Amino acid sequence: MSYEHVGSVTQELRQSLEAEHARQDQSLMMIGSENIASSAVREAQGSMLTNRNVLGYPDSRLYPGADSMDAIESFAIQCAKDLWDADHVNVQPHSGSLANLAVYLAVLDPGDSILALDPRDGGHITHGDDRHITSDLYETFYYHVDPATGQLDYEEIADRAKAVDPDLIISGYSAYPGEIDWARFRTITDAVDAFHLADIAHIAGIIAAGEYPSPVAHADFCTGSRYKTIRAGRGGFILCDQQYPDVVDTALFLYLQGGAALPNIAGKAVGFAEALRPEFQTYIQRTVTSAKALATRLSESGIDVVANGTKTHIVVINLQTSHPDLTGSEAERALEDARIVANKITVPTDPRHPSGASGIRFGTSCLASRGLGPEEMETVADLIVRALNAATDPEERNRIAQNVAALCHQYPISDTEA
Numbered sequence: 001m002s003y004e005h006v007g008s009v010t011q012e013l014r015q016s017l018e019a020e021h022a023r024q025d026q027s028l029m030m031i032g033s034e035n036i037a038s039s040a041v042r043e044a045q046g047s048m049l050t051n052r053n054v055l056g057y058p059d060s061r062l063y064p065g066a067d068s069m070d071a072i073e074s075f076a077i078q079c080a081k082d083l084w085d086a087d088h089v090n091v092q093p094h095s096g097s098l099a100n101l102a103v104y105l106a107v108l109d110p111g112d113s114i115l116a117l118d119p120r121d122g123g124h125i126t127h128g129d130d131r132h133i134t135s136d137l138y139e140t141f142y143y144h145v146d147p148a149t150g151q152l153d154y155e156e157i158a159d160r161a162k163a164v165d166p167d168l169i170i171s172g173y174s175a176y177p178g179e180i181d182w183a184r185f186r187t188i189t190d191a192v193d194a195f196h197l198a199d200i201a202h203i204a205g206i207i208a209a210g211e212y213p214s215p216v217a218h219a220d221f222c223t224g225s226r227y228k229t230i231r232a233g234r235g236g237f238i239l240c241d242q243q244y245p246d247v248v249d250t251a252l253f254l255y256l257q258g259g260a261a262l263p264n265i266a267g268k269a270v271g272f273a274e275a276l277r278p279e280f281q282t283y284i285q286r287t288v289t290s291a292k293a294l295a296t297r298l299s300e301s302g303i304d305v306v307a308n309g310t311k312t313h314i315v316v317i318n319l320q321t322s323h324p325d326l327t328g329s330e331a332e333r334a335l336e337d338a339r340i341v342a343n344k345i346t347v348p349t350d351p352r353h354p355s356g357a358s359g360i361r362f363g364t365s366c367l368a369s370r371g372l373g374p375e376e377m378e379t380v381a382d383l384i385v386r387a388l389n390a391a392t393d394p395e396e397r398n399r400i401a402q403n404v405a406a407l408c409h410q411y412p413i414s415d416t417e418a
C-alpha cells in the first residue's frame with residue numbers, strides 16, 4: 001500500500017503509516033489481542049460508509065436513506081447468529097469495553113455488585129478494575145486463579161459468590177490460557193441468583209470455529225471484541241438470550257452510544273462471513289496448535305509456562321524461575337529489540353502490585369493469519385529464548401532481529417487474504 005492520498009495531505013503521516021506497515025511486516029507480532037484483518041475487511045472498513053451518520057437499528061433508523069446500511073447490519077447480525085448460535089446479536093458496540101458497559105447498564109443499578117477475576121490474574125480492566133469506571137459505578141469483588149496451578153478454582157469462586165452475593169458474575173478473560181467450565185459458572189450464578197456474563201473478547205474466533213467450548217447456552221450475555229481471534233476489524237458485539245434484546249439494545253443506543261460506526265459494522269460483516277468459511281477453521285486450528293507447540297518448546301527450554309500449556313491462542317510465561325533478574329518490562333524491551341512484539345503481564349504468583357509484572361503474554365493469532373504453523377513454533381520459541389537471554393547483549397539482539405526479519409519475509413502479510 002502506498003498511502004498516496006494521505007501523502008498528498010501530509011508526508012509526515014504517510015511516513016508513519018509506511019513505517020508501521022513495514023514494522024508489522026518484519027516483526028513477529030505476538031500481542032495476544034492482535035490479529036491481521038484481511039484485505040476484504042480493510043476494504044469494507046475504509047469504504048464510503050464513513051460518510052454516513054446512521055442512528056438506531058435496522059428498520060428503525062432515525063434518518064432516511066439507510067436501506068443499504070440496514071442490509072449490511074442485518075447481514076452482520078445474521079452471520080454472528082450463525083457463528084455463535086445466538087438468539088439475539090447487537091453489532092453496534094464501538095469496542096468490547098463498551099459492549100461490557102452496555103450489559104452492566106442494561107441489568108445493574110449503580111451500587112449493585114460484580115464478581116470477576118482479578119485483572120492481575122488475567123481478568124480485564126472493564127471487569128471492575130480500580131482504574132475503570134465500573135469501580136465507581138458498582139461494588140466490585142474478585143476471585144483468583146490458584147497460584148500453584150494457574151487454573152480457575154471453582155470451589156473458591158462458589159465460596160466467593162456466596163460470601164459476596166453479587167448481582168453479576170463475569171467469566172471470560174484477557175490472559176487465561178485454560179479451558180473455562182461455562183456450565184459450572186452457570187451453576188454458581190444460579191445459586192446466588194446473579195446474571196452471568198461471559199466475556200469472549202479473546203476467544204470468540206476459537207469458539208466460532210468449534211475449537212473451544214461455547215458459553216452461549218450457559219450465559220445470559222456474551223460480549224466480545226472483533227479484532228482479536230475473530231479477525232473482523234475494529235469494534236465489539238453482544239450476544240444474548242431472547243429474554244434481553246430490548247434492555248441491551250436500548251442500553252447501548254441511545255443510553256451509552258450515538259450513531260453506529262457503519263464502516264466497522266461492514267468490516268465485521270465481512271470478517272464474520274469469512275469466519276463461516278472452512279478456511280477459517282483451518283486458521284483457528286493452526287492458531288491453537290501453534291500456541292500448544294510454542295508452550296511445549298518454551299517449557300522444554302526451561303521456561304515456566306503458566307497453567308502448564310494452553311487451550312487457546314495465548315501462552316503466558318513466568319520469568320521468576322528462569323530469568324529472576326529480568327522484569328516483565330525488561331523482557332518486553334529485549335524481545336521488541338529482537339523484533340518479537342509481546343506484552344508484559346502480571347502472573348498469579350506476582351506480588352499484588354501492577355508494576356510487579358514478571359510475565360510475558362504471547363499470542364499466535366497474527367502468526368497463524370500469516371501462515372506460520374506449529375512446525376515454525378520451534379524456531380519462534382528458540383528466537384524468544386535467545387532474546388530473553390540477550391537482555392544485556394545488543395549485538396545478539398540485532399542478530400535475532402535479522403533472523404526474525406528473514407522468517408517474516410517467508411510469510412508476507414499481504415498473503416493473508418483468506
Ligand SMILES: *Cc1c(COP(=O)(O)O)cnc(C)c1O
Pocket residue numbers: 033094095096097098100123124126172173174199200201202224225226235236
Ligand atoms: C480486549 C478485551 C476487552 C476490550 O476490548 P476492546 O475492544 O479493546 O475495548 C474486553 N474484555 C476482555 C476480556 C478483553 O480481553
